[in-house]
Amino acid sequence: MGITRRTLIAATTAAAAASGVAAPAAARTSRTRPVIFIHGSAGSAMQFRTQAKRLASNGYPIGVIEAQEYDSPSIATILPAVWAELDARIARLLAATGADRVDLLAHSLGTFVTQGYLNSSPERAARVAHYVNLDGRTATALPGGVETLAVWGEGDPARAVTGARNVYFPDQSHTQTVSSEESFTEIYRFLTGREPRTTRVVAQRTAYVSGRVVLFPSNAGVTGARLEAHPVSPLTGHRAGRGLTADIAPDGSFGPLPLHPHTRYEFALIRPGQSTHHFYFEPFRRSDTFVRLLTSRPGEGIGALVDTSERHTALTFQRQKEWWGAEGDELYVNGRNILNGANAPRAKRVIGIFAFDDGSDGVTDLTAPIPEIFAVTFMSGIDVFIPSYRRLSTVSIMVRGRGDGCTYLPVPNWPSDRHRVSIEVDDH
Missing domain, CATH: 2.60.40.2190 (Immunoglobulin-like)
Structure with a gap:
C-alpha cells in the first residue's frame, strides 16, 4: 500500500482500540481473509475506498485490505510485471496474517488482468479462495477454477462468467457497480457466507x-x-x-x-x-x-487542457459513481446547476468533471461540453466562469445526487493561475 506494515499496524491498532474492531496484528485469528482490489482503466484504489471502509465496519482489519495498482495505459507491455507484483503482495499478506488464501476483486480492465493471472498457473489460482469480477470481462469457465461472483451493471444482460454466481444491477452504471451498497452486500455475503451487520461506513x-x-x-x-x-x-x-x-x-x-x-x-x-x-x-x-x-506535472495530462487566470477558479470533481446530468444528479456551483444531458450524459459514464472558464472569457456556456476533455474516457469538461479576483472568498458548492440528499461542499475561490482545486465527492 505504500506505508510500512509496522506503521499501519500501530495506527490501526489504536483505531481499533477506539472502535472495538479487530486490528491487523490480530488478523491471524480472524475468520476474514486478506482482500486485494485490482482497478480498471485510469483507475486506482479510490474506486474501492467506500467498500474497504464498509468491510472494516463489519470487522475486517483494515491492514489486510489492499489494492494492486498499475499503469493501466501501459498494461499490454507490463502485464508480467503486474502479475509478479501481485505474487509478492499475496505472499506478503499470507505470511503476515497466517491466512490460507486471499480473496481477489477486480473491476473492468482489472478483470482482464486478474482472469489472466488466475488462468496463468494452478499455483497462482490455488492461493485464491474467492474471485469477484466487477462489470468487466466475460468467461466461459471459472477463472483458474476459482469460485467466482460476477457483478454486472447496465448493458448487455447476456454477459456472464460461466459457472459463477452472476448478479445483475441494470440500474447501476460501470463504476457504481464497484462502490454501491447493493454490490457490497453481494460481495460480503460471497466472501464470508454471512450477511453484513451493516452497509454503512461506521464512524x-x-x-x-x-x-x-x-x-x-x-x-x-x-x-x-x-x-x-x-x-x-x-x-x-x-x-x-x-x-x-x-x-x-x-x-x-x-x-x-x-x-x-x-x-x-x-x-x-x-x-x-x-x-x-x-x-x-x-x-x-x-x-x-x-x-x-x-495530480500531474506542469504542462502534462488533462490539467494541461485547463485554461487558467488570476480572475477565475478552476475546479475538478471526482465521484466513484457516475454523474447522470439529466437523470437525477445535480451539481450547483454558486447557485447554478452545471450538469445537464449534454455535458454529463448517462452513456458517457462520467466520474471526473473539470469545471473552468474555457477561453478565460468570463462567460459560462453549459450547452455543450468542452470537446478536448469530453473526449477522454470517464471525463467531461464544463465551461463555467467561477470568479476568483484577488480577495479570497468562497465558492458555494452543493451536490444533490440521485437517490441521495444534499451535501454542501464549499471551497475557497483560489485563483487558477496559482492553484488547482480537486473535490472528492462521496459515492454513498
Whole structure:
C-alpha cells in the first residue's frame, strides 16, 4: 500500500482500540481473509475506498485490505510485471496474517488482468479462495477454477462468467457497480457466507488516514513535494484550526494521519515552482488507507487542457459513481446547476468533471461540453466562469445526487493561475 506494515499496524491498532474492531496484528485469528482490489482503466484504489471502509465496519482489519495498482495505459507491455507484483503482495499478506488464501476483486480492465493471472498457473489460482469480477470481462469457465461472483451493471444482460454466481444491477452504471451498497452486500455475503451487520461506513473516534500522491493515470508516485492536511470550515471551506504536515515517501505514500472523523479536510500538495494543488474531502468517518491524490506535472495530462487566470477558479470533481446530468444528479456551483444531458450524459459514464472558464472569457456556456476533455474516457469538461479576483472568498458548492440528499461542499475561490482545486465527492 505504500506505508510500512509496522506503521499501519500501530495506527490501526489504536483505531481499533477506539472502535472495538479487530486490528491487523490480530488478523491471524480472524475468520476474514486478506482482500486485494485490482482497478480498471485510469483507475486506482479510490474506486474501492467506500467498500474497504464498509468491510472494516463489519470487522475486517483494515491492514489486510489492499489494492494492486498499475499503469493501466501501459498494461499490454507490463502485464508480467503486474502479475509478479501481485505474487509478492499475496505472499506478503499470507505470511503476515497466517491466512490460507486471499480473496481477489477486480473491476473492468482489472478483470482482464486478474482472469489472466488466475488462468496463468494452478499455483497462482490455488492461493485464491474467492474471485469477484466487477462489470468487466466475460468467461466461459471459472477463472483458474476459482469460485467466482460476477457483478454486472447496465448493458448487455447476456454477459456472464460461466459457472459463477452472476448478479445483475441494470440500474447501476460501470463504476457504481464497484462502490454501491447493493454490490457490497453481494460481495460480503460471497466472501464470508454471512450477511453484513451493516452497509454503512461506521464512524470511529479517530480516523487514521493514509494513501498516495500519484500522477494520473499512471499511478506513479509523486516525489519532491510537501503535503499539508488542514481542517476546514463546513460553512466556508476555509482552513479552520491547526493542520498537520505529512512526509511523502519515494513511492508517493503518506500517513497515517490521525484525523477527526466528522471534519472536512483539505490536503495541500506543495511543489517548488508549481501551483499548489488543493484536495478537499468529505469527512472520512473511519480509518482509510485508499486515499489517492491524483495530480500531474506542469504542462502534462488533462490539467494541461485547463485554461487558467488570476480572475477565475478552476475546479475538478471526482465521484466513484457516475454523474447522470439529466437523470437525477445535480451539481450547483454558486447557485447554478452545471450538469445537464449534454455535458454529463448517462452513456458517457462520467466520474471526473473539470469545471473552468474555457477561453478565460468570463462567460459560462453549459450547452455543450468542452470537446478536448469530453473526449477522454470517464471525463467531461464544463465551461463555467467561477470568479476568483484577488480577495479570497468562497465558492458555494452543493451536490444533490440521485437517490441521495444534499451535501454542501464549499471551497475557497483560489485563483487558477496559482492553484488547482480537486473535490472528492462521496459515492454513498
